[in-house]
Amino acid sequence: MKILIKNIAEIYSSDSKVKKNQFILIEDQIIKKIDSMAKIDQIKDYDHLIDAQDKIVLPGFINTHTHVAMTMMRGYADDMPLDRWLQDKIWPFESKINSDDIYWGTALGLIEMIESGTTAFSDMYFSMDRVADLVEKSGLRACLAEGLIEVNDGQKGFDKALDFALNYNQRAEGRISTMLAPHAPYTCGKDYLQKIKRAAQEHDLGVHIHLSESKKEVNDFLNKYQKSPVKYLDDFNFFDNHILAAHCVHLEPGDLEILKKNNIQVAHNPISNGKLANGIAPISDYLKNNINVSIGTDGVSSNNNLDMLEEAKMASYLQKIKYEDPTAMDTQTILEILTINGATALNLDNLALIKPGYKADLQLIDIKKDSFFYPHHNNLSNLFYAAKASSVETVIVNGKIIMEDRELKTLDKEKIYYEAEKRSLAISKQIK
Ligand SMILES: N[C@@H](CCSC[C@H]1O[C@@H](n2cnc3c(=O)[nH]cnc32)[C@H](O)[C@@H]1O)C(=O)O
Numbered sequence: 001m002k003i004l005i006k007n008i009a010e011i012y013s014s015d016s017k018v019k020k021n022q023f024i025l026i027e028d029q030i031i032k033k034i035d036s037m038a039k040i041d042q043i044k045d046y047d048h049l050i051d052a053q054d055k056i057v058l059p060g061f062i063n064t065h066t067h068v069a070m071t072m073m074r075g076y077a078d079d080m081p082l083d084r085w086l087q088d089k090i091w092p093f094e095s096k097i098n099s100d101d102i103y104w105g106t107a108l109g110l111i112e113m114i115e116s117g118t119t120a121f122s123d124m125y126f127s128m129d130r131v132a133d134l135v136e137k138s139g140l141r142a143c144l145a146e147g148l149i150e151v152n153d154g155q156k157g158f159d160k161a162l163d164f165a166l167n168y169n170q171r172a173e174g175r176i177s178t179m180l181a182p183h184a185p186y187t188c189g190k191d192y193l194q195k196i197k198r199a200a201q202e203h204d205l206g207v208h209i210h211l212s213e214s215k216k217e218v219n220d221f222l223n224k225y226q227k228s229p230v231k232y233l234d235d236f237n238f239f240d241n242h243i244l245a246a247h248c249v250h251l252e253p254g255d256l257e258i259l260k261k262n263n264i265q266v267a268h269n270p271i272s273n274g275k276l277a278n279g280i281a282p283i284s285d286y287l288k289n290n291i292n293v294s295i296g297t298d299g300v301s302s303n304n305n306l307d308m309l310e311e312a313k314m315a316s317y318l319q320k321i322k323y324e325d326p327t328a329m330d331t332q333t334i335l336e337i338l339t340i341n342g343a344t345a346l347n348l349d350n351l352a353l354i355k356p357g358y359k360a361d362l363q364l365i366d367i368k369k370d371s372f373f374y375p376h377h378n379n380l381s382n383l384f385y386a387a388k389a390s391s392v393e394t395v396i397v398n399g400k401i402i403m404e405d406r407e408l409k410t411l412d413k414e415k416i417y418y419e420a421e422k423r424s425l426a427i428s429k430q431i432k
């Protein structure tokens with residue numbers, strides 16, 4: 001399948017300056033050629049033509065930390081601190097969820113991701129085989145991991161998670177990759193974490209974990225072990241693997257050096273950290289120290305959506321506030337954090353740049369339809385600081401169009417809305 005995208009107003013990719021008036025040729029899963037419209041006559045052979053007049057093209061956004069099925073809990077538990085939110089609301093709800101519920105809750109989240117220009121995500125949840133079915137069907141790219149909480153999951157859960165990680169890696173034409181995911185150092189003991197670490201090393205799998213999210217978590221570790229969660233994990237070499245660490249909000253002296261030394265991949269979730277009042281992560285310091293930072297939305301229940309544009313604007317403005325420095329996170333940095341840094345975080349090669357030889361995961365954004373794109377001084381600024389995700393018009397993943405002119409090509413919206421609504425409300429009724 002060859003797709004030709006012509007008349008592109010501008011292409012933004014973090015490896016180069018903005019390119020104007022271009023075409024892109026996609027062949028099968030790969031970006032084959034990018035050139036100026038003056039040379040379009042050279043391209044005679046293609047199956048599908050997209051006219052990108054008045055549109056800009058960017059790599060798809062990569063959401064590096066989420067629990068997609070938690071979309072079912074949108075608006076179910078608000079305005080609470082992390083420990084109470086988990087223990088009083090979220091975990092009781094999750095104890096009633098079956099794998100069909102996860103399927104439909106995830107489907108609801110996938111619609112939102114596609115419609116807001118996300119082409120890849122990293123999910124930590126349960127019933128991952130069902131999530132994988134949806135990744136396959138939707139056409140999205142995902143890094144999937146069964147989340148493990150030791151008291152609930154134990155050895156059996158570990159075996160299942162490892163089995164999943166080994167069996168599903170590279171499925172769906174390579175769109176699915178896998179990791180192991182101990183939930184957090186406060187929900188998994190040292191022996192359990194060591195077992196997971198050794199399995200990850202043996203099978204060359206990355207490890208996805210929540211880390212130093214709340215002040216309480218850090219204080220509990222300081223009281224119990226006289227060291228921070230970061231130091232605690234480092235002391236038994238937990239960080240030897242590729243580590244995707246969500247949050248990293250609260251650091252003790254010496255922690256940043258540990259993150260840097262171990263090449264920890266920080267997934268920053270500013271809206272979740274705001275909603276649960278966990279604080280503002282020291283992202284500027286991470287960036288200055290060349291620690292790779294990407295962005296996650298976390299689950300909808302702590303957000304309450306999956307919109308990466310909103311997340312990025314919040315990330316940037318919070319850093320400006322925290323450091324009283326308007327340059328703390330500029331538009332170029334936002335572009336990197338939303339795209340190429342996400343690919344690095346998920347250990348995926350040849351992804352997230354608009355460049356020949358790279359996977360064709362990209363989005364077309366209309367810059368003439370909505371008032372917030374006017375005037376056109378700087379479209380990247382307009383996109384990150386002014387626009388809404390409804391300007392995302394067409395989404396391509398792995399060379400396949402999954403949304404065109406805002407029409408979803410792979411998912412049945414009506415059916416998904418119906419099932420997700422029915423199941424979510426039925427579960428909340430069981431709890432009351
Ligand atoms: N197998 C586990 C599920 C782990 S999935 C990942 C878990 O992370 C939880 N979670 C979601 N957001 C956050 C957060 O911000 N901090 C900590 N945990 C979270 C989520 O509710 C889910 O229970 C079990 O049987 O409970």
Ligand SMILES: [Zn+2]
Pocket residue numbers: 065066067210246298299
């Ligand atoms: Zn999370």
